[in-house]
Amino acid sequence: MFTSNFNNLILNSDSYKASHWLQYPPNSEYMSSYVEARKGDYDALFFGLQAFIKEYLHAPITHAHIDEAEAVITAHGLPFNRQGWETLVNKHGGYLPIRIQAVPEGSIVPVSNVVCQIVNTDPEFYWLPSYLETALLRAIWYPSTVASLSYYCKNVLRSALEKSADSLDGLPFKLHDFGARGASSMETVALGSLAHLVNFSGTDSMTALVAASRWYGMNDNMPAFSIPAAEHSTMTSWGREGEQDAYANMLKQFGGEGKLVAVVSDSYDLWNAIDHIWGEALKSDVENMGGTLVIRPDSGDPAKVVREALERLAVKFGTHTNSKGYRVLPDYVRLIQGDGINPQSLGKILDTIMQAGFSADNVTFGMGGGLLQQVNRDTMSWAMKASAVQINGVWKDVFKDPITSRSKRSKKGRLALVRNDNGQINTVREDTLTDNDSNLLRDVFVDGQLLVDESLTTIRKRTGW
Numbered sequence: 001m002f003t004s005n006f007n008n009l010i011l012n013s014d015s016y017k018a019s020h021w022l023q024y025p026p027n028s029e030y031m032s033s034y035v036e037a038r039k040g041d042y043d044a045l046f047f048g049l050q051a052f053i054k055e056y057l058h059a060p061i062t063h064a065h066i067d068e069a070e071a072v073i074t075a076h077g078l079p080f081n082r083q084g085w086e087t088l089v090n091k092h093g094g095y096l097p098i099r100i101q102a103v104p105e106g107s108i109v110p111v112s113n114v115v116c117q118i119v120n121t122d123p124e125f126y127w128l129p130s131y132l133e134t135a136l137l138r139a140i141w142y143p144s145t146v147a148s149l150s151y152y153c154k155n156v157l158r159s160a161l162e163k164s165a166d167s168l169d170g171l172p173f174k175l176h177d178f179g180a181r182g183a184s185s186m187e188t189v190a191l192g193s194l195a196h197l198v199n200f201s202g203t204d205s206m207t208a209l210v211a212a213s214r215w216y217g218m219n220d221n222m223p224a225f226s227i228p229a230a231e232h233s234t235m236t237s238w239g240r241e242g243e244q245d246a247y248a249n250m251l252k253q254f255g256g257e258g259k260l261v262a263v264v265s266d267s268y269d270l271w272n273a274i275d276h277i278w279g280e281a282l283k284s285d286v287e288n289m290g291g292t293l294v295i296r297p298d299s300g301d302p303a304k305v306v307r308e309a310l311e312r313l314a315v316k317f318g319t320h321t322n323s324k325g326y327r328v329l330p331d332y333v334r335l336i337q338g339d340g341i342n343p344q345s346l347g348k349i350l351d352t353i354m355q356a357g358f359s360a361d362n363v364t365f366g367m368g369g370g371l372l373q374q375v376n377r378d379t380m381s382w383a384m385k386a387s388a389v390q391i392n393g394v395w396k397d398v399f400k401d402p403i404t405s406r407s408k409r410s411k412k413g414r415l416a417l418v419r420n421d422n423g424q425i426n427t428v429r430e431d432t433l434t435d436n437d438s439n440l441l442r443d444v445f446v447d448g449q450l451l452v453d454e455s456l457t458t459i460r461k462r463t464g465w
Contacts, residue, residue: 009056010069010085012135018078021127029123030390031130031398032414035116035140036427038407040380041343042152045463046107046115047195048143049100050454051215053445056135060094060448061085087124095448097122098129100136101441103417105454106198106462108151111380113427114415114441116140121447126389133384141382142188145375147195150175151463153343153367154199160350160360164326167361172465175346175365176202176226178338179372192372197224198459204366217455228254229262229296236267243268244277248285255289262294262336270297274309278333279316286332287317294334294364302340303352309335310358319358326359338366342374385410417441 024031037044066085073080088094102116109115118129118136157174161167177196183189186207193208194216203209203224212218230250238246247263254261265273278286278295286293295313297305310329319327337349346367350360386398387410397412414430417440425440433439444452 008065008068010065013131014134017131018073021081025391027392028126030120031126032119032388033129033384033386034114034415035384036114037111038381038383040111042148044109044111045147045151046103046144047105047147047198048139049102052139053450054215062094097125097447100445102444103440106459109425114417117415137384141377143191143195145379146192147198150196150199153346156347164324164354164359165361166322172201175200177205178366178368180205182369183372212456223456227260230264232267240268244281247277251285251289255291257290259291262296264296264298266298274312292332294336296336298339302337302345303349306337306349307352307356310362327357328359329362336364341365341367342370387411388414
């Protein structure tokens with residue numbers, strides 16, 4: 001009956017959208033909609049729109065797309081706006097007659113503020129902005145939520161380092177992305193892991209490196225790094241009796257001046273591994289390898305395990321007290337905790353070890369599902385809503401105000417985002433802007449053309465790198 005094509009933008013929508021072109025008031029000309037995070041525990045770090053535009057909006061819609069979409073949508077039981085889509089191809093060459101405004105990617109915006117706005121540029125296509133809601137909202141909410149969560153974690157880590165460490169130099173590598181295997185798809189990894197790299201330079205998601213090159217101009221610059229690391233199979237293949245040999249092999253293969261190597265050490269008995277293998281049998285090898293051994297626990301209560309591991313390592317390898325009065329292990333040994341990490345447990349672990357007198361310098365973290373997969377659209381209540389319609393040349397407010405949920409009240413009118421004299425960011429109506437106001441929303445995409453093409457390096461700078 002029809003062939004499947006994931007690159008057909010007409011089919012990248014919710015089913016009910018196919019009938020909406022018949023539902024708007026007569027003589028509708030322009031429809032304006034906006035995107036915001038309505039609420040949440042974090043400020044919104046806006047990211048991902050450029051990737052979506054390059055991947056899905058650069059290529060024109062064709063008659064073949066229309067034929068395929070008509071076959072699918074009519075068989076699905078819905079009306080199909082063939083005339084509208086054919087007019088788009090014949091009149092605009094298949095390129096979308098829309099204007100997308102957005103805050104610069106990497107901007108940090110308090111929740112309940114507009115971050116993106118879309119309106120059609122040709123009155124024949126009043127139905128198009130809302131038709132794109134499904135794809136556009138998804139393109140924004142997921143990477144922006146991951147970036148926001150990651151940024152929150154960076155601030156937690158920054159605070160801990162400011163309190164307990166002599167330097168913030170290690171901050172970009174304090175939270176490593178372990179999420180690739182737990183994500184729902186490769187595109188999820190590409191977008192989510194790349195969003196994490198707005199804030200950090202450590203990842204084990206190689207897909208994010210490809211994404212950075214494909215969408216954010218990092219062709220000649222490596223945006224993130226990793227190190228050789230053991231998994232349980234490479235350790236347990238040696239057998240329990242060969243655990244020490246497995247660890248010694250890791251130092252032999254990957255040790256050296258300035259090098260780092262991570263070794264998962266809880267395959268059998270973490271405390272025996274720290275006390276007797278790393279702390280006794282291989283102690284001189286660790287001390288003299290010239291680089292840094294990063295011991296990885298991977299089970300148990302994270303806060304309790306990390307604290308006890310530090311206490312035991314301090315007994316075996318000693319510590320020095322830094323200028324903030326906290327204990328720091330020798331540079332050649334550290335911990336990485338990658339099990340059970342989320343924004344809440346991260347803070348708990350840091351508080352626990354600092355209360356025990358240890359600097360946050362001693363520990364690096366890895367986050368997997370908590371970073372890329374334990375988020376959804378409701379995490380920050382992302383929504384795209386129509387806010388204004390022009391009918392017969394007159395703009396009218398469009399809004400919802402449900403009596404059963406005031407939190408879902410939507411904004412009215414064409415919108416703008418401004419920073420007031422106190423530095424606070426607020427959403428205002430565009431028609432209230434004065435000559436002294438600077439709209440933080442800027443044109444990003446107009447009539448098929450990407451107007452802003454920025455590198456990940458540029459975006460990172462907006463977050464305070």
